[in-house]
Amino acid sequence: MSLLYNFFLFYFLFPLIIQAKSSKINPINPFFENDIGCEKVKYPSEILAPIPYLKECLTTIDGLVVYPDDPYYYHSIKVMNCRNSYFPVVVIYVTTISDIQKSIDCANTLNISVTARSGGHSYEEYGNGGKSGAMVIDVQELNQIDINFETKTAVIGTGNRLGTIYYKLYKDGFLLPAGYCLNVGIGGHATGGGYGMVGRKYGMASDNIVSAEMVTANGTFLSPINSKHHSDLFFAIRGAGNAGYGIITSLTFKIYPIWPIVTTINIAYFSDQIELAFNILAKVAKNLSENLNAYIFLIPKINNNSNTLLINATYLGSEEEARNAAKELIELSNPAYIKFKEMPWWKAVKAQSPPFNRQPFKVTSYTIPPQGFSREAIRFLVNFINNMECMSGVLFDLYASDALSRISVNSSAFIHRNILFVMELETMLDGHSKNVQNKCVKKHLQFSQEFQAKYTSYFSYQDYIDKDLPDWLTRYYGSHVPRLIETKKKYDPDNLFNWKQSIPTELP
Ligand SMILES: Cc1cc2nc3c(=O)[nH]c(=O)nc-3n(C[C@H](O)[C@H](O)[C@H](O)COP(=O)(O)OP(=O)(O)OC[C@H]3O[C@@H](n4cnc5c(N)ncnc54)[C@H](O)[C@@H]3O)c2cc1C
Ligand SMILES: *[C@@H]1O[C@H](CO)[C@@H](O)[C@H](O)[C@H]1NC(C)=O
Ligand SMILES: *[C@@H]1O[C@H](CO)[C@@H](O)[C@H](O)[C@H]1NC(C)=O
Ligand SMILES: *[C@@H]1O[C@H](CO)[C@@H](O)[C@H](O)[C@H]1NC(C)=O
Ligand SMILES: *[C@@H]1O[C@H](CO)[C@@H](O)[C@H](O)[C@H]1NC(C)=O
Ligand SMILES: *[C@@H]1O[C@H](CO)[C@@H](O)[C@H](O)[C@H]1NC(C)=O
Numbered sequence: 001m002s003l004l005y006n007f008f009l010f011y012f013l014f015p016l017i018i019q020a021k022s023s024k025i026n027p028i029n030p031f032f033e034n035d036i037g038c039e040k041v042k043y044p045s046e047i048l049a050p051i052p053y054l055k056e057c058l059t060t061i062d063g064l065v066v067y068p069d070d071p072y073y074y075h076s077i078k079v080m081n082c083r084n085s086y087f088p089v090v091v092i093y094v095t096t097i098s099d100i101q102k103s104i105d106c107a108n109t110l111n112i113s114v115t116a117r118s119g120g121h122s123y124e125e126y127g128n129g130g131k132s133g134a135m136v137i138d139v140q141e142l143n144q145i146d147i148n149f150e151t152k153t154a155v156i157g158t159g160n161r162l163g164t165i166y167y168k169l170y171k172d173g174f175l176l177p178a179g180y181c182l183n184v185g186i187g188g189h190a191t192g193g194g195y196g197m198v199g200r201k202y203g204m205a206s207d208n209i210v211s212a213e214m215v216t217a218n219g220t221f222l223s224p225i226n227s228k229h230h231s232d233l234f235f236a237i238r239g240a241g242n243a244g245y246g247i248i249t250s251l252t253f254k255i256y257p258i259w260p261i262v263t264t265i266n267i268a269y270f271s272d273q274i275e276l277a278f279n280i281l282a283k284v285a286k287n288l289s290e291n292l293n294a295y296i297f298l299i300p301k302i303n304n305n306s307n308t309l310l311i312n313a314t315y316l317g318s319e320e321e322a323r324n325a326a327k328e329l330i331e332l333s334n335p336a337y338i339k340f341k342e343m344p345w346w347k348a349v350k351a352q353s354p355p356f357n358r359q360p361f362k363v364t365s366y367t368i369p370p371q372g373f374s375r376e377a378i379r380f381l382v383n384f385i386n387n388m389e390c391m392s393g394v395l396f397d398l399y400a401s402d403a404l405s406r407i408s409v410n411s412s413a414f415i416h417r418n419i420l421f422v423m424e425l426e427t428m429l430d431g432h433s434k435n436v437q438n439k440c441v442k443k444h445l446q447f448s449q450e451f452q453a454k455y456t457s458y459f460s461y462q463d464y465i466d467k468d469l470p471d472w473l474t475r476y477y478g479s480h481v482p483r484l485i486e487t488k489k490k491y492d493p494d495n496l497f498n499w500k501q502s503i504p505t506e507l508p
């Protein structure tokens with residue numbers, strides 16, 4: 001999820017998403033062609049040394065192989081965030097399992113680390129390796145979507161984007177519980193959680209994975225990975241599957257019939273009303289119908305002398321039912337603006353997806369316990385975003401639901417269950433000099449540590465990954481860390497898949 005400042009772009013990009021299932025490999029990725037404030041940085045020449053050996057070793061790959069001196073190289077490394085710059089030694093658009101196995105063989109022989117890339121939406125550019133010189137295995141060509149109408153499951157290639165999946169399923173009357181943003185890749189997303197428009201009803205995307213397939217560090221293709229086969233890996237990939245266990249090639253999900261009519265609810269509060277709104281949200285959240293799902297923006301003062309809190313909710317059902325479900329919240333919190341609008345499923349899916357440009361930005365995340373915020377916490381937060389030189393804003397995903405909390409924290413690597421919100425603090429860096437950008441990130445991180453220490457739970461959400469997060473292993477995976485390390489050691493003992501926040505082979 002992300003704050004949105006460029007509404008128009010989405011409507012321009014959306015047709016491209018639907019067409020993105022081309023059979024030809026296209027390294028000019030339409031999702032990232034438009035950017036704001038991304039400078040072009042040249043790759044460092046140190047990464048070039050292994051290339052002659054790689055070229056020899058990768059001759060039999062069917063997919064497109066892109067090296068730094070190829071004309072498509074800079075296109076092939078365009079990802080959502082351009083704050084960091086990591087330069088892979090090679091990007092391989094694999095088309096088959098055998099392509100992946102051959103690539104991994106070469107990487108093992110040449111001692112090059114390997115990273116999978118699905119949609120390129122990692123907040124830290126981990127899809128480009130998380131450091132320079134890695135082999136990037138781009139899975140965009142693994143784009144199958146096969147629905148089983150009887151079992152209500154779908155086998156989904158990890159190269160698909162959420163928009164393509166949602167559209168295909170919708171055409172057949174189904175939905176998949178996953179994120180709001182249609183450009184996000186399923187491979188990196190569903191394996192680290194995945195919260196979206198029906199999260200309070202059907203849980204995280206990772207909760208709905210019933211099976212997976214993966215190529216591991218020695219080139220073995222494991223299929224199926226489920227509760228019976230490789231159950232240790234099955235545990236790990238539902239929450240930590242994007243943290244270096246292997247190249248996941250497909251995920252099988254439980255899917256659900258669409259709700260033909262959905263009602264969007266837009267609610268706004270200004271300035272002084274905001275504290276009360278947070279207060280009431282904490283009070284009523286647990287009791288809100290699970291058909292009601294919401295994300296909430298806290299927006300700094302811009303061209304206006306007030307802060308704004310926007311609730312963007314969807315109710316699975318009619319306007320009448322929606323009004324009833326939101327009644328208590330509205331009566332108690334007395335918003336400045338309320339709007340209900342009934343619409344068909346697909347229109348609501350599009351309306352809820354915030355557009356987002358490729359740009360430099362920094363994100364940190366927090367989990368907020370059921371009791372919510374103190375007044376002091378809200379004031380501290382509002383004061384911070386109002387005084388940032390770069391634009392900062394806050395997004396809250398409303399969790400608080402039985403669908404999330406009734407699943408045991410021990411049933412998978414995903415631990416964030418009994419909470420009110422996952423909160424995301426975003427700072428946009430475009431339009432500022434490098435110097436100001438660095439200052440903004442530093443201020444953001446200083447604030448973040450203090451805020452997390454004083455006002456939130458200990459934990460953070462791994463899909464909103466933050467390379468500067470102290471004690472990140474525990475904050476992302478809680479008490480599962482030793483178990484995750486054991487599993488890593490078993491399937492990737494030589495740490496082939498490694499970057500700053502991949503699961504290590506030993507306790508740090
Ligand atoms: C604009 C925007 C909107 C977002 N909206 C939401 C939202 O609504 N809800 C939510 O929960 N999150 C949201 N996110 C966060 C998103 O879930 C994560 O950034 C996610 O990891 C992105 O996955 P990706 O495949 O697009 O990214 P990538 O950069 O391709 O991959 C991310 C990580 O996953 C690993 N990975 C990717 N593919 C595979 C694979 N096949 N096998 C193994 N590992 C793999 C990569 O190595 C990398 O470490 C959003 C992010 C952005 C930028
Ligand atoms: C492999 O590379 C890593 C660092 O990239 C290095 O520490 C290690 O010594 C190398 N191993 C071999 C066998 O060359
Ligand atoms: C829960 O919600 C229902 C209707 O939405 C309302 O009648 C009831 O008073 C609420 N209960 C609490 C404890 O808030
Ligand atoms: C500015 O704030 C006022 C309340 O103080 C609100 O009524 C108005 O809609 C806001 N304008 C914008 C553009 O957000
Ligand atoms: C909130 O939802 C509406 C549709 O209900 C959408 O048009 C709008 O862009 C959304 N606002 C934000 C800030 O995402
Ligand atoms: C989860 O497992 C740990 C030990 O592995 C245990 O201490 C804890 O009580 C379990 N939690 C639940 C909710 O079952």
Ligand SMILES: *[C@@H]1O[C@H](CO)[C@@H](O)[C@H](O)[C@H]1NC(C)=O
Pocket residue numbers: 216217218219220490491
């Ligand atoms: C390769 O790794 C798998 C686990 O991922 C293991 O079961 C298998 O024995 C290994 N094969 C070889 C040849 O080492």
